[in-house]
Amino acid sequence: MITLSINGKAVQVNVAADTPLLWVLRDHLQLIGTKFGCGKGLCGSCTVLVNGKPLRSCITPVGELQGKPVTTIEGIPENHPVMLAWLAEEVSQCGYCQPGQILSAVALLAETSKPDDVAIDRAMSGNLCRCGTYGRIRRAIHVASGKKADKGGKNQ
Amino acid sequence: MNKRPEIDRRQFIKTSALLGGGLLLACHLPFGRGYAEAASDVSFAPNAYLHIGQDDSVTVIVNKSEMGQGVYTSLPMLVAEELCCDWKNVTFRASPVAPEYNHAEFGPIMVTGGSSSVRSEWSRLSLAGAAARELLVAAAAEEWQIDPATCRAEKGFVISSSGARLSYGKLAARAAQLPVPKEPKLKSGKSNILGTAVKRLDSPAKINGRAIFGIDVHAPGMLTVVIARPPVFGAKIVNFNADKARALPGVRSVTAVEAGVAVAADDFWQALKGRDLLEITWDEGMWGGISTPAMREQYAALALTPGLIARKDGDAPAVLAAHPGRIEALFELPYLAHAPMEPLNCFVDLKGDSCLIRTGSQFQTVDRAAAAKVTGLKPEQIVFETTFLGGGFGRRACTGSDFVIEAAQVAKALGTPVKVVRTREDDMRAGYYRPMWYDRVVACLDKKGYPLAWHHRIVGQSIIAGTPFESAIVKEGIDHTSVEGAVDTLYAIPNLQVELHSPKNGVPVLWWRSVGHSHTAFVMESFLDDLAHTTGKDPYKYRKTLLANHPRQLKVLQTAARKADWGKPLPKGRGRGIAVHQSFGSITAQVAEVSLDKTGAIRVHRVVCVVDCGRVVNPDTVTAQMESGIIFGLSATLYGAITLKNGRVEQDNFDSYPLVRMAAAPKIEVYIIDSQESPGGVGEPGVPPIAPAVANALFALSGTRVRTLPLTPENIRAAIKKA
Numbered sequence: 001m002i003t004l005s006i007n008g009k010a011v012q013v014n015v016a017a018d019t020p021l022l023w024v025l026r027d028h029l030q031l032i033g034t035k036f037g038c039g040k041g042l043c044g045s046c047t048v049l050v051n052g053k054p055l056r057s058c059i060t061p062v063g064e065l066q067g068k069p070v071t072t073i074e075g076i077p078e079n080h081p082v083m084l085a086w087l088a089e090e091v092s093q094c095g096y097c098q099p100g101q102i103l104s105a106v107a108l109l110a111e112t113s114k115p116d117d118v119a120i121d122r123a124m125s126g127n128l129c130r131c132g133t134y135g136r137i138r139r140a141i142h143v144a145s146g147k148k149a150d151k152g153g154k155n156q
Numbered sequence: 157m158n159k160r161p162e163i164d165r166r167q168f169i170k171t172s173a174l175l176g177g178g179l180l181l182a183c184h185l186p187f188g189r190g191y192a193e194a195a196s197d198v199s200f201a202p203n204a205y206l207h208i209g210q211d212d213s214v215t216v217i218v219n220k221s222e223m224g225q226g227v228y229t230s231l232p233m234l235v236a237e238e239l240c241c242d243w244k245n246v247t248f249r250a251s252p253v254a255p256e257y258n259h260a261e262f263g264p265i266m267v268t269g270g271s272s273s274v275r276s277e278w279s280r281l282s283l284a285g286a287a288a289r290e291l292l293v294a295a296a297a298e299e300w301q302i303d304p305a306t307c308r309a310e311k312g313f314v315i316s317s318s319g320a321r322l323s324y325g326k327l328a329a330r331a332a333q334l335p336v337p338k339e340p341k342l343k344s345g346k347s348n349i350l351g352t353a354v355k356r357l358d359s360p361a362k363i364n365g366r367a368i369f370g371i372d373v374h375a376p377g378m379l380t381v382v383i384a385r386p387p388v389f390g391a392k393i394v395n396f397n398a399d400k401a402r403a404l405p406g407v408r409s410v411t412a413v414e415a416g417v418a419v420a421a422d423d424f425w426q427a428l429k430g431r432d433l434l435e436i437t438w439d440e441g442m443w444g445g446i447s448t449p450a451m452r453e454q455y456a457a458l459a460l461t462p463g464l465i466a467r468k469d470g471d472a473p474a475v476l477a478a479h480p481g482r483i484e485a486l487f488e489l490p491y492l493a494h495a496p497m498e499p500l501n502c503f504v505d506l507k508g509d510s511c512l513i514r515t516g517s518q519f520q521t522v523d524r525a526a527a528a529k530v531t532g533l534k535p536e537q538i539v540f541e542t543t544f545l546g547g548g549f550g551r552r553a554c555t556g557s558d559f560v561i562e563a564a565q566v567a568k569a570l571g572t573p574v575k576v577v578r579t580r581e582d583d584m585r586a587g588y589y590r591p592m593w594y595d596r597v598v599a600c601l602d603k604k605g606y607p608l609a610w611h612h613r614i615v616g617q618s619i620i621a622g623t624p625f626e627s628a629i630v631k632e633g634i635d636h637t638s639v640e641g642a643v644d645t646l647y648a649i650p651n652l653q654v655e656l657h658s659p660k661n662g663v664p665v666l667w668w669r670s671v672g673h674s675h676t677a678f679v680m681e682s683f684l685d686d687l688a689h690t691t692g693k694d695p696y697k698y699r700k701t702l703l704a705n706h707p708r709q710l711k712v713l714q715t716a717a718r719k720a721d722w723g724k725p726l727p728k729g730r731g732r733g734i735a736v737h738q739s740f741g742s743i744t745a746q747v748a749e750v751s752l753d754k755t756g757a758i759r760v761h762r763v764v765c766v767v768d769c770g771r772v773v774n775p776d777t778v779t780a781q782m783e784s785g786i787i788f789g790l791s792a793t794l795y796g797a798i799t800l801k802n803g804r805v806e807q808d809n810f811d812s813y814p815l816v817r818m819a820a821a822p823k824i825e826v827y828i829i830d831s832q833e834s835p836g837g838v839g840e841p842g843v844p845p846i847a848p849a850v851a852n853a854l855f856a857l858s859g860t861r862v863r864t865l866p867l868t869p870e871n872i873r874a875a876i877k878k879a
Binding site for chain 1: 222223224225226355356358359360361362363364365366367368369371372374380405422423424425495496497498499544545546547548549577579580581776780783784785786787788790809810811815816817818819821823824
């Protein structure tokens with residue numbers, strides 16, 4: 001038995017210690033908001049927060065996480081400024097990568113309250129989006145940080 | 157959201173049973189009805205596309221798969237506009253597979269593709285909304301005992317001339333008893349919802365993790381399955397040893413199916429660990445020897461021989477033979493993977509003569525028929541539910557139904573509910589791909605420097621040959637999807653000949669966002685740029701002259717040039733390139749600004765995109781799709797290549813098949829032309845112009861013309877060396 005702390009709750013799981021956190025969340029705890037994209041820490045779809053820092057759950061053995069607080073997308077309140085900004089900027093397209101994007105953004109804003117574009121690029125470049133929502137993610141992070149974002153084109 | 161359709165399946169079946177499919181197809185209007193029964197459920201379902209609850213809720217049943225394009229918002233908008241309901245009360249639900257949900261134009265299949273959802277559903281859903289509105293008005297008039305003509309519908313209420321009001325929910329039961337109007341009238345006057353940037357209905361579920369994608373499907377007793385797949389296309393299992401895999405905790409079975417060796421376990425990780433321990437001997441079959449360099453040689457040789465003629469205006473070969481100055485160019489484009497963020501997967505629960513399939517498909521009818529063949533059931537015995545799709549890009553409209561067939565094979569073999577999940581490596585190595593292309597274009601110019609003759613040979617696999625769609629799409633040996641964007645060019649070229657070679661090999665190929673245009677736009681727009689530079693003309697003005705007789709296209713091109721400050725000086729080290737292309741009923745022009753970094757890699761800083769897609773349902777969706785198409789196309793432009801060595805695909809994950817990341821994403825500006833033309837598509841038309849716009853910008857910057865995609869430092873250096 002391994003004891004984990006997920007979204008503020010202690011949970012016990014009966015899995016091998018080398019099982020990546022991703023599959024414990026998805027297959028054992030039914031916390032399906034954390035997504036599988038690559039299995040190698042290359043795409044960021046599986047991002048969760050551990051001690052508030054973004055971490056790729058697909059390559060993190062669950063045995064390493066005993067006693068460390070894990071936050072998944074299900075643990076982010078719906079009125080969180082990042083969530084609200086994501087809605088305001090209509091970021092999502094297919095939506096599959098967005099939980100991971102949001103958690104990376106939450107971690108960035110917890111560390112840097114008003115990140116510039118360089119800081120955003122640095123913090124977010126581990127998260128792939130095949131739909132190409134990067135421009136909107138950047139705007140949403142600015143909005144969540146309280147900074148006015150530069151809008152793109154408009155109707156003619 | 158993404159409510160489990162079980163809640164309403166009974167309702168659907170009741171409704172569907174009373175709807176004549178023939179009537180539907182004949183008049184495009186599902187005005188058969190099931191609401192005599194529906195009324196007993198105190199809700200109002202005047203047709204297959206919407207239903208109104210007593211609580212005033214309006215549920216639009218959407219027959220298109222949501223894969224990012226916003227179809228769960230744009231299609232409800234079409235209904236809501238005519239229904240005159242309050243948008244706040246509108247929700248959506250994925251439709252089941254049934255004749256009334258077939259594509260309104262593509263024939264008797266349920267499919268999402270071809271950037272066609274809004275275009276093809278516009279009329280059907282508008283009329284569905286209008287019919288419901290007329291019934292609600294009639295119900296209110298009956299209640300008040302007044303002439304319906306004196307009542308109006310507004311924001312979810314019917315209002316009488318004296319100011320009496322009844323909400324749609326209150327009228328639903330009565331409306332359900334009335335005869336459906338045969339010819340509902342669309343409302344006149346200004347649109348309330350169409351043309352506005354209402355918020356997507358599916359956004360909340362997509363950010364809070366509750367949206368159910370295929371990979372999230374779970375059922376009691378379900379096993380998760382990973383398949384050891386052939387290392388080479390078409391390879392077969394000779395024998396395998398699964399002793400070590402079977403000994404692992406959680407592994408429930410190891411079974412050979414046609415797709416490979418299936419390891420079923422309690423969870424994904426156990427199945428994967430089990431698969432790692434398999435020892436399999438494969439018979440590689442006939443494709444173990446194929447490699448990209450040899451294919452390229454074969455294609456290059458074919459490009460020197462005449463192909464099937466796909467378009468012939470004037471006599472390009474004769475004019476070229478007689479002309480002293482000929483310009484020749486060779487283009488190479490690699491195989492490309494769709495690489496949706498959600499790896500392919502499929503859930504199948506097969507029990508005797510019933511079967512439930514849940515997956516993210518763009519091709520429900522085809523997939524269901526394929527599963528029927530595997531299971532021995534009739535298609536109607538299979539309930540096929542569409543989840544959210546974590547990206548589609550054409551991959552989930554598979555002519556071979558591969559990811560559904562393999563899951564059906566496993567379900568049949570195991571007798572338990574199964575979810576087959578591909579790893580990223582499986583997803584990338586097992587096909588399907590955008591075909592590899594090799595093009596040879598020879599042209600000559602008239603005295604003013606404009607094309608006099610243009611002779612274009614295209615070499616690449618047909619994505620349609622050998623599929624059930626061959627007879628519909630391949631005409632006299634020409635697969636239209638191989639030549640689209642070249643045969644239908646609007647440039648004024650008096651002698652134009654396009655020829656096609658469609659070599660066959662074992663690589664599975666498929667439509668990839670923007671299909672043939674993903675290839676032809678690069679060739680057409682790069683070569684045209686070449687010709688402009690050859691004559692010392694400005695490439696924008698050159699295109700303007702050649703499109704002089706096409707005002708719509710011209711306007712898009714001119715707007716793009718103006719918005720992108722065409723002609724104004726750029727900072728040192730930057731170049732600007734332009735491209736314009738028509739596809740899926742829309743016209744897009746893009747201007748890219750690029751620089752080269754110290755490693756010789758291209759950096760794209762800014763992309764201006766102008767689109768004329770006719771009438772717009774939701775301008776923010778249009779903008780989002782242009783942004784999306786540009787980034788998708790840019791990944792292919794800068795990095796994308798699937799190559800083969802000894803029959804094996806050399807790329808398998810995002811390290812060897814990189815995608816554009818945040819730091820490489822340019823600033824994108826999208827401008828939508830105000831247009832009342834018939835609606836065009838938006839999901840794909842953003843893709844084609846980006847590769848040539850970037851290549852043309854690279855030429856403007858460096859004087860190097862790169863005709864081989866992707867525009868990697870290696871391919872750029874090779875082009876410099878050749879020149």
